Amino acid sequence: MDRPHRHTIFLEEARVLALQAFPAQQFVLRLEAPQCAARAQPGSFVHLQCAADIPMRRPLSIRRCDPAAGWIEVLFKIVGPGLRALSAAKAGDRISTLGPIGQGFVPDPGRPMALLLGGGVGMPPLEFLAMRLAADTATTWRPVAFFGSEVPFPFKAGRGALPLHGLDHRLDACQPDLEALGVPSRLASLAGFDGCYPGYVTALAGDWLAALHDDDHDRVALYACGPHPMLRAVAGLARDFDLPAQLCLEEFMACGVGGCAGCAVPVQTDAGPAMKRVCVDGPVFEARAVYPELFGQNS
Incomplete structure (x- = not known):
């Protein structure tokens, strides 16, 4: 798959459509984000600004999307002040949303x-x-x-x-x-x-x-x-x-678009061990690349 670039990652002021609470401080958030919804793939994620006074964004995997209606859904669990602030969102609120980001799953039709x-x-x-x-x-x-x-x-x-x-x-x-x-x-x-x-x-x-x-x-x-x-x-x-x-893979990250390399992880490539950024090189990787030692490969 091609790497994401400036023409496939969009900055949108997404509108909160619904926020549903579940036990154990879990929430499902539906956002009107038509550009993201039009291009989201399973495995891609969005980088959300949880509150105006919290500049660090939070990466959340896309759970569902409806390209025709222009919405996406994410699931999150409260961990830290950012996601706690996000849990207070109300319908009609605007949330700065960057996405869709990342290389998603590539299903193999030969293995249905x-x-x-x-x-x-x-x-x-x-x-x-x-x-x-x-x-x-x-x-x-x-x-x-x-x-x-x-x-x-x-x-x-x-x-x-x-x-x-x-x-x-x-x-x-x-x-x-x-x-x-x-x-x-x-x-x-x-x-x-x-x-x-x-x-x-x-x-x-x-x-x-x-x-x-x-x-x-x-x-x-x-x-x-x-x-x-x-x-x-x-x-x-x-x-x-x-x-x-x-x-x-799920990793903490700062910029979310490959600039800071804060989410880099070691993987095995054809050329040998390398560091890959979860945000844009991933988040989806082959299991053999992430855990080469389990397959008898050098790490």
């Missing part, structure tokens, strides 16, 4: 069984990707989404009716919006939530992968976003099941 794994505030890019795949009529995608959280999920869980081979049918908590689009989903948590798989989302994924028919194996690719321990576990699944995996 896209296994989407999201953890915590890393769920949004995978929700977005699931919706895009469900709407793509050019390829017969068969996405499956697994989400994990140790706090209540930022949506009202439903009961999954779409079958998933190899999983306990009693563990049927799902993301209902994806279920309505024909995307099977299941939820995982160690917090004892009703209907959830009692473990990490990567363990749930491992159970599903282990139960796959042999002729389906070569049709699967992994896509994930979440905390680093989770992404490392996803890379381990990719190694153990010999599958390609794309990881969307």
Whole structure:
């Protein structure tokens, strides 16, 4: 994919359309940002100024967007004064928004069984990707989404009716919006939530992968976003099941457009180890590049 540049990243005074609160200080914010909405891709993010007296912007992954209506949605959890200020936004407020930024997921049509794994505030890019795949009529995608959280999920869980081979049918908590689009989903948590798989989302994924028919194996690719321990576990699944995996990294960042290099991370390239900026070189990277040591590569 081409790198973002000045003609694809837009500075907009986005208008707040809605702010919905969920348990554990989680919020879903809908913004009218037509230029961003027209170009957003799953895995891209926006850099928001949370308040006039807080100059440092906050990067938030895009959860959903409607290019025709000109809006985007983001999910955030209060961490620090910036996001606390953002949680006080009201409908009609204006928020300085920079985006869409970053290299998103690149789904492989040769592997239509896209296994989407999201953890915590890393769920949004995978929700977005699931919706895009469900709407793509050019390829017969068969996405499956697994989400994990140790706090209540930022949506009202439903009961999954779409079958998933190899999983306990009693563990049927799902993301209902994806279920309505024909995307099977299941939820995982160690917090004892009703209907959830009692473990990490990567363990749930491992159970599903282990139960796959042999002729389906070569049709699967992994896509994930979440905390680093989770992404490392996803890379381990990719190694153990010999599958390609794309990881969307979450990092603190300052400028968000590649100028400061404050979000640089070490990755393995064809030319050897290198530092790459999560904001514009990523946030999506191949699992082999992020965790080369798991694949027997030099780091």
